[in-house]
Every structure is written in C-alpha cells, then in structure tokens.
Amino acid sequence: MAQRMLQFTHLPQQTPHKREAEERRADFGEIYARFDQTGAEAQASRCSQCGIPFCSIHCPLSNNIPDWLKLTAEGRLEEAYEVSSATNTFPEICGRICPQDRLCEGNCVIEKGFESVTIGAVERYITDTAFEKGWVKPIRALVEQAQSVGIIGAGPAGLAAAEALRRQGYKVTVYDRHDRVGGLLIYGIPGFKLEKDIVLRRWKWLEEGGVEFVLNADIGGKISFASLREKHDAVLVATGVYKAREISGPGAGLPGIVPALDYLITSNRQTLGDSVPDFDSGKLNAAGKNVVVIGGGDTAMDCVRTAVRQGAKSVTCLYRRDRQNMPGSLREVKNAEDEGVVFTWLAAPEAFLGDTTVTGVRATRMHLGLPDASGRQSVDPIAGSSFTVEADLVIKALGFDPEDMPGAFNEPALKLTGWGTLKVNAKTFMSNLPGVFAAGDIVRGASLVVWAIRDGRDAATAIHDFIQAQSLAQAAE
Template sequence: MAKQRMLKFVTTAKEMPEKRDATVRANDFQEIYREFADQKAAEQASRCSQCGVPYCQSHCPLHNNIPDWLRLTAEGRLQEAYEISQATNTFPEICGRICPQDRLCEGNCVIEQSGHGTVTIGAVEKYITDTAWDMGWVKPVKPTHERAETVGIIGAGPGGLAAADVLRRAGVQVTVYDRYDRAGGLLTYGIPGFKLEKDVVMQRIKQLEDGGVQFVLNCNVGTDISFDAIRGKHDAVLIATGVYKTRDLRDPGADAAGIVRAIDYLTVSNKLSFGDEVAEFTDGTLNAEGKNVVVIGGGDTAMDCVRTAIRQGAKSVKCLYRRDRANMPGSQREVQNAEEEGVEFVWLAAPNAFSGNPVSSVTVQKMRLGAPDASGRQSPEPIEGGIYEEPADLVIKALGFEPENLPEQWGVDDLETTRWGTVKAEFATHATSIPGVYAVGDIVRGASLVVWAIRDGREAGAEIVKYLDGAAQVAAE
C-alpha cells in the first residue's frame, strides 16, 4: 500500500509552494514562499521514488532520513514524519527554509537526474515541522535523569544551540554565552526575515530555555568574562563563535564613510524587525532608502544585502561580482528572487577605487575569466581599458568572513589554530588542543552552511557526553 502512494513523479509534476508576487514582497520582510496545503504536501511527497540508494540522504550533511519522512507525509502520518525528521536534525524548520537544497538533497535527487524534476524536499520539510509546532508536537527537552556536570557553550548560533539540545537531552546542565542581546547568532541577526522569519528562531530558543538551557547574553568573552573563568565554572567548554571578521577592500578610497560591512547592515535591519530603535538606521548610516546601493560580492550574504536594500526603498541596487553567473557561489534560486525584486547584477566586474567621502561613486573594472586557479575555477583578470564609474551613496562589503584571533582576544596561548586562523579541532570528536574544550561550526570550518554547524554541534554534544562519562568513571575509581 505504501508503495502505491509513492513513485508518482511520472504522472505528477514538480511544484514549489506559491511565491508571493515580487512587487508585493519587495515592500516587506515576510517570507516569500507560502505554505504547502496538506493535500499539496502529500502530493509532492508522493513523487519520491523511494530509491534503494537515496542520494538525497547521502548528500545531506545531517544524513536526514528523507525518503521515510516523505513516504509518511504522503500517507498523512505527519507526527511520525516529524519524529523521524527531528531525530537527525535539531532545527528542521530552519533547514527547510534556508538550506541550499538545490546544491544538496534536491540537487542529488535521482528523479532530478532522470529529468523529471526533483522532489521539493525543503518545502515538505518546512511543512512537516511548521505543522508539528501548530499541533503542539514540539515539546521542551525533558531528560530522563539530571546530571551534575555543566558545560559552557560560547556562541548561541546554530552549532552551539544544536550542541545544547543534545547535552540537555542527556541531562547535562548547559549555559550558553553570547555577545548579542538575543540568542540565535546569524539565524537571528544575519539572515533576513524574508528568508527566515524571526519568530521561527525565537520559538526554538524558548523551547531550549523551557528545557533548562541557561543563556547569558550581552556577554563578550575576553571582555565581560574571561575564557579561563568559563573553563573554571564548567566541566567542559564548547567554542561555537562563528566567524564575524569581514574581509576588507584594499582599493583607494575604501575607508570612506558610506562603505559598510554586510554584517553591520544586516544586523541593524534585523534589529528593526524586532521593533528595536537603532540609531544607525535612523541617522541614515545603515539605511538604503533613496540611495544608489552597490553590493560587492557573490555569495548568499550579498544576496541578503541586495534584497534588504530593495525593501528599504533604495533608488537603485546593483551587485558587482568579479566572475560570471555560472561561477557565483550564492544560490541561483536567490539570484532569481533578487532579479524579480529589481536587483541588477553586474557580472565580471570588480571595484577599482572609490570617490568621495561620504562615498559618491565606485570605479568599476571590467573583468574576464582566464586560466583556472589552484581550485580549478577560472581566475578573473582585468580587461585593459575596461573602466567606468558607477554612482553609489551606500557600498556594502559582502566579501566573506574570516575568523577572529581567539587566542589573542581571550589570552589563551594553548588554543591551537590553523594557518587560516580557524580553531584546530579533531575531525571525529571536535576536541581542541585544550583538554575538555571542543569547537564546532564556522570557527573550525571557515564560513560555511548552517546545516554543517548543526551537524558539528550534534556530534560535539555526543562527544562531550562521552568525555563527561569518562571523567565520572575516573573519579569513581
């Protein structure tokens, strides 16, 4: 019977949830995709071929059991579908919204490879968990027994929160320290509401709080509390700070007023969505209204910036990227959404200099793709004489992020780092050079995906429990 409900990709076409009209959605920060209705979610889930070797699952960093929860959705067994989804993923409703499924599960779907169009895995995942919240199936963590050991987690982003969830389920006492006034890290202040509405993040934070996780916010490690003090208070420590240092521009005039960091720009915009008063927005410093905006970069952060600028009422929004569309690291789905909303992409273009203070224009160098570099990608090279001026009242740097120098900031010389400045941690256990100290997410990997941080956090949480078990056994002997 179950099989008869599946394999409908031959007769049923791929459909995404309805997307709100670009002229409407460009005026607010609400999510742009509507929810699947029950019937449509079941119909789209039934397209799954239930293949013997599910490439969707093997190409998911969390190895989510996708075929099983698609089958359960097609059969209308949504609570069971949620339980299977939640078993491998701490935040399925978040991954369903912001994972680049076109590069991961959906991009490796067998029926996609055969030309029938992928199963819309992300949209069904979002539907399952949103339904679970609506139906009250998502409960606070209630460990079967409480343990005396405590773990301090530095960073309340996806990696730290995923570890906190695993540790609380094991009964460990957890305290999370974060520099911001709200938990969530980039989920809260880095990703705009039109991709991830903030109540979705806040309900997970509340679930963790209700389950016993303690949050210490507005707390800068190295300033408000020392790393050694955190180590002294806890039986183990997890570093999950992410990477927040912005790669900079070195072109003439790059220090002019009006040239700002993407993280600052996005943080201010997200604070506004909570109803906060933000001086940098009110005085126009980080407000695109009425301005010619130029965003430099080609990743997902650049996409977030251009689409935010549109919603703030910019006069024009252009994205400069030094390679072509095919070589862009950001999601192609996001590029399409941005173009629909009025963003202009200027491919094969790089800044050469900036005029005015505050900035008034960008000198743009036209590029072409030359020989492949060490990574195999064609290297951009300037076209001789290909120079022109682009008006700009606000320039946003979205060139990627690098790790902060944690050993220096925290005064911890024995915390080993790599030549890239990331924290050195064992691949399998996430243990650092300091006994009892672990590290996960972007501070280890470099700037990466939320789903990888969740995986790291879950793995590290399990490893910390093993470490605490070992310490308890030694103490008992």
C-alpha cells in the same frame, strides 16, 4: 487520502505559492507560503524512493529524506516529524534557508525533465505543523547528570550542541554576547528568508527543556575564560566567524563603504523593533540611495534584497565571476532579479570614487581563464574595460574571517590554525586545552547553517564521551 509514491511521472513539481515581487518588496515577510496538507502529501509522493538516496548523501546531516517524504505522502505526519527531528535539531529552519538547489534537491535522481522533489518546502511544512499540533515537546532527559557544560555562542552550532547535551542530562548554560538567542539566524539572515518568530520559538523550547541562557555575556572581560573552565566540566566554543574580509584599492576607506554584517544586523534589529541610531541616521539605511553590493554569496543576496525592501533608488550587485560560478544559491539570484536587482557579472571593483563620501565604484570587466590549483577558473581583468557605477552606499559582502579568538577571550593559550580558526582534533573536536572544545564556523570557516548544526551535534557526542571517560577515570582512582 494517502498517496502512492513515484508520482513524479505524471505529477509536476510544485513549490508553495510565492508572493509577487511587487508585493514582497514592500515588507520583510517570508516570500513563500506554506504547503497545505494536500499539497505537501502530493509533492512528497513524487519521491522515487530510490535505492541510493543522493538527497540524503548530499545532506550534511544525512537526513532520512525519503523516509519522511513517504510518511508525509501517507498522511503519517507525526511519524514524519519524529524521523525528521531525529537527525536535525532545526528542520523548520533548514527547510527555509538551506540552499536545497545545491544540496538535497540539486542531487535528486529524478531526471531534470521531471524536476526534483520540493524537499525543503515539505521539511518546513512537517515541523511547522508539528509545533501547531503540539507534537514538539520540551526536552526531557531520562537521567540527570551531575556535570555541566558551558557553550559560548547561541548560534546554530551552539544551540544544536545544547539540545543534544541536554538530552543526555547535562546542565547546559549557553553564553552569548547579543541580547537575543540565535546568532546569525536572528541578526544575520533577513526576515524574508527566516521570520524571527521561528527562531524565538526554538529559544523558548530550549529554555522549557532546561537549557539556561546568559545573554549580553562579556566572555574574556567580566566573565573570564578561566572561570568558565572552572565552573563547567567542559566548554564548547561555537562563536562563528564575523570579521569582514576587507577590500583594497583607492578610496576603499571612504565613508559609505560598509561591511555586510553591520548592514544586516542593523536592518534586522530595526525590523525587530529595536532603536538603531545607524539606521535612523541613514548611515546603514539604503532608503533613496544607489546601492552597490560587492560579492556573489548568499550574504550578498541578503544585502541586495534587504536594500530593495528599504527603498533603495537602485541596487547593483558586482561579482567577478559569472552566474554559473557564483557561490550563492541560484534560487536567491532569481528572487533578487525578480525584485529589481541588477547583476553585473564578470566585474570587479578597482577604485572607489568620492571626496568626503563614496559617490561611485569604478570597476573593470573580467575574463575567466584556465582552472587554477583549486579547480576554479582563474579571473583576469580585461585591459581598458573600466566603467563606473553610481553609488551612495557600497556594501562589502566578500565573506568572513575569524576574529582574534584568544585575544577576544583573553586566553592566549588557545591555539589557532594558519587560517585563524580554532585548532581542534578533527575526531574529538577538542582544542589544545583539556575540556575545551570548538565547533561550527570557528573551526571550519564561514559555511552553511546546516554544517553548523551537524558540527554542534557531533561535538556534543564528543563532549559526552569526554565527560564519561573522565568520570570513569576518577572512579577508578
């Protein structure tokens, strides 16, 4: 039965059932169940349909959240899917991995005594149901264009651009260095947050819509960057950023200290059924080890929770600020704590102990001082506060920087910013090379999947405008 809106005054917030910590520690399955129809309609009906929807304003995609919540509450689910997918290429993915507590749900205007609407869970329910009901149709362009676009990178930015450009009728080819489509969605994010079938389903959907994929592509090697520019009318670079930030201090080069992404890729490949020597040898396997993860972002949370599932003896997260100042989702911190992870706040490593391999981390207590120029509180060490944490495996989750992109593509003409990201026109997404565009993390730096989707869609619009302008100019000659 259709629900009336504004039910938050008497209907409490309810998230989908979450598996008990002991059960979910044993596998990589998603920890949240899915709403049934009754639950989704009831929770959607809690929306206040406010005049200024801060949930939409604080969504990078400006999703029409109150509209599809109302349609869901009224039982008009196919219409809800159409509204949701109009602004978001992958709503079922964002519903699972977006930090809603910092974006849409965190800015819900419902007073905190009543708690916000469970937007992410409803968003996930809508599109999962749409796939099951056959409402998600392959892309069908109304007009086929003569031009083609090459996209380097099959992550969220590249895939979002591919979908938008294919709808415009362009021939789209996506090149990726990996053997599967999805980028960090498939290799960087663990299955307990995003089961891989969800990503592979979108790969199949894009192929059915006419997007071509060239995997294991060596751009700048076997496939020259110049040949891509010659083959396609426009090229979009959407490779993301993968280079781990390093950590200094005595012993920082000891074996057993590994980058977060190497660790996560190995784990994801193993759960996908691949043969992974570094996992089998124990080099990138936490089983039976005392694990220390350094960092406080979502990648650090992925690492600590992966280590738990691999059977680590102990898992400790060191972060130099406190819980309130960490960049990651507080929901993820709570899930990690439930699963047995120990968080040591206001602590930073100063040295790594061991002879032939790491055996411990010597850390020092930190103190939050006055805000600096960025507005964040400074972090200062407390003299004489050193302590040691036993460690057989140390994972560096300090963020990512861009790789040497011109060097990687053997295209030194590509200009970079001072941060090492590709330099583009902020309005047109075009680099200094005509017809070469860039979007996602390779432009803005390491960020959220939802921002990558937004950038990919916006870049696709800019590429369409460029190609059409070129066609008009050629026709006028």
